[in-house]
Amino acid sequence: MSTRNIQVTLKIDGKEIKTRAGEKLLWAALENGIYIPNLCAIKDKPEPNASCRLCWVEIEGEKKPVTSCTVEVRDGMVVNTKGKKALDLSRAGFELLMASHALDCAHCSANGDCELQKIAKALKCSLKPKNLRPLRRELPIDDSNSLFTLDPNKCVVCGRCIWECRKHGDKAVLGFAHRGFKRVVTTFGDEPIGKDRCLNCRECVEVCPTGALAFKEKAKLKS
Amino acid sequence: MFLDKSRQLRQNCSGQYTMSKVNSAANEKERKHIVKETETILKRFTRKKQYLIPILQGVQGKLGYLPRESMLKIADYLGIAAIDVYSVVTFYNQFRLNPPGKHSIRVCLGTACHMKGGYITLDAWKRRLKIDSGETTPDREFDLDIVACVGCCTMAPVTVVDEKPEGQVEPTRVDGLLLGFGYEEGKKEKEKSESK
Numbered sequence: 001m002s003t004r005n006i007q008v009t010l011k012i013d014g015k016e017i018k019t020r021a022g023e024k025l026l027w028a029a030l031e032n033g034i035y036i037p038n039l040c041a042i043k044d045k046p047e048p049n050a051s052c053r054l055c056w057v058e059i060e061g062e063k064k065p066v067t068s069c070t071v072e073v074r075d076g077m078v079v080n081t082k083g084k085k086a087l088d089l090s091r092a093g094f095e096l097l098m099a100s101h102a103l104d105c106a107h108c109s110a111n112g113d114c115e116l117q118k119i120a121k122a123l124k125c126s127l128k129p130k131n132l133r134p135l136r137r138e139l140p141i142d143d144s145n146s147l148f149t150l151d152p153n154k155c156v157v158c159g160r161c162i163w164e165c166r167k168h169g170d171k172a173v174l175g176f177a178h179r180g181f182k183r184v185v186t187t188f189g190d191e192p193i194g195k196d197r198c199l200n201c202r203e204c205v206e207v208c209p210t211g212a213l214a215f216k217e218k219a220k221l222k223s
Numbered sequence: 224m225f226l227d228k229s230r231q232l233r234q235n236c237s238g239q240y241t242m243s244k245v246n247s248a249a250n251e252k253e254r255k256h257i258v259k260e261t262e263t264i265l266k267r268f269t270r271k272k273q274y275l276i277p278i279l280q281g282v283q284g285k286l287g288y289l290p291r292e293s294m295l296k297i298a299d300y301l302g303i304a305a306i307d308v309y310s311v312v313t314f315y316n317q318f319r320l321n322p323p324g325k326h327s328i329r330v331c332l333g334t335a336c337h338m339k340g341g342y343i344t345l346d347a348w349k350r351r352l353k354i355d356s357g358e359t360t361p362d363r364e365f366d367l368d369i370v371a372c373v374g375c376c377t378m379a380p381v382t383v384v385d386e387k388p389e390g391q392v393e394p395t396r397v398d399g400l401l402l403g404f405g406y407e408e409g410k411k412e413k414e415k416s417e418s419k
Binding site (some may be wrong): 169186189 | 244245291294295298302303304305307308309313316324339
């Protein structure tokens with residue numbers, strides 16, 4: 001596509017940014033050092049999931065905030081990532097996620113390296129939901145794999161691990177199953193991931209934004 | 224319901240391999256039957272993944288549910304991961320992972336039945352049959368499920384037993400209906416010999 005080579009100039013939080021036309025707003029911001037909270041965004045994925053509802057921004061001239069992962073940059077666009085409307089929406093989305101998150105940072109191997117902590121800091125809100133009562137899923141932890149554990153209670157269902165696993169084609173092990181609140185990252189028949197045909201490529205653990213997929217060794221070091 | 228499943232999973236994770244929600248053939252004869260029927264259905268489709276749902280519908284239409292062997296065969300045929308088949312099967316309500324029982328129990332949870340305590344009736348069925356909704360008893364005598372409304376709200380709470388709507392199904396009526404099948408604890412053997 002020829003549009004890929006055309007440069008556009010836009011302003012995000014007062015900072016002038018030059019980027020390729022057709023680029024999504026979220027990536028333009030992230031590449032230029034402006035952090036917008038996000039979980040489900042995957043760079044190589046052609047169509048964004050737009051399911052985490054965290055990357056809200058306000059664009060000048062538009063009435064309502066938009067999710068920055070779905071909006072393409074335009075020349076002369078003026079974007080505000082710190083607008084009140086956008087932040088309120090992001091916080092609401094974050095709170096919904098945290099209401100079912102097994103919050104136990106002190107004993108979590110992702111502590112200090114957790115994207116949820118990073119997002120809470122960026123949104124200036126607490127990890128513990130203020131307006132919602134906690135609704136935990138109380139699912140069992142799968143520790144059958146020798147390299148890592150899968151704790152669905154800490155999972156935010158962003159799908160990053162599945163995207164990586166899918167690169168193995170028909171040998172992929174991880175995927176979504178069930179529907180609605182019961183949706184989990186799991187294997188065929190909800191069987192233990194160690195028993196299954198996992199290739200132990202470690203990619204899923206590397207991309208996990210939380211402690212849902214965690215290396216066993218790292219957990220040992222922390223405790 | 225979810226807690227029950229997690230209990231099952233917990234057993235899985237603690238090393239011992241037990242069967243989770245996915246059901247396998249009970250014996251070699253059944254396995255052969257499943258494989259044969261699945262292959263017959265697969266022959267009608269080319270190896271394109273957009274045919275996944277029609278294939279699943281076809282197999283379920285023949286077998287009444289989707290056993291493990293069928294799902295793995297379908298995944299293999301279409302060249303997709305088994306988890307992708309499982310994903311679709313668990314997403315849509317129309318797909319069943321449990322074999323149909325000899326008798327089907329459908330508890331209505333529509334508005335009228337709900338007001339009349341349909342969920343209490345459902346609990347009674349669950350307790351008596353020792354299964355959750357959407358499941359089948361291990362002896363494959365009964366399968367339990369819920370329906371949204373069967374159109375005879377004056378009889379609420381309704382349970383449809385083998386296509387026949389039963390009205391005013393209070394927990395005691397549940398016992399009565401089960402007795403009608405000769406299903407009482409310790410009497411299962413008797414029922415089996417009678418049916419033969």
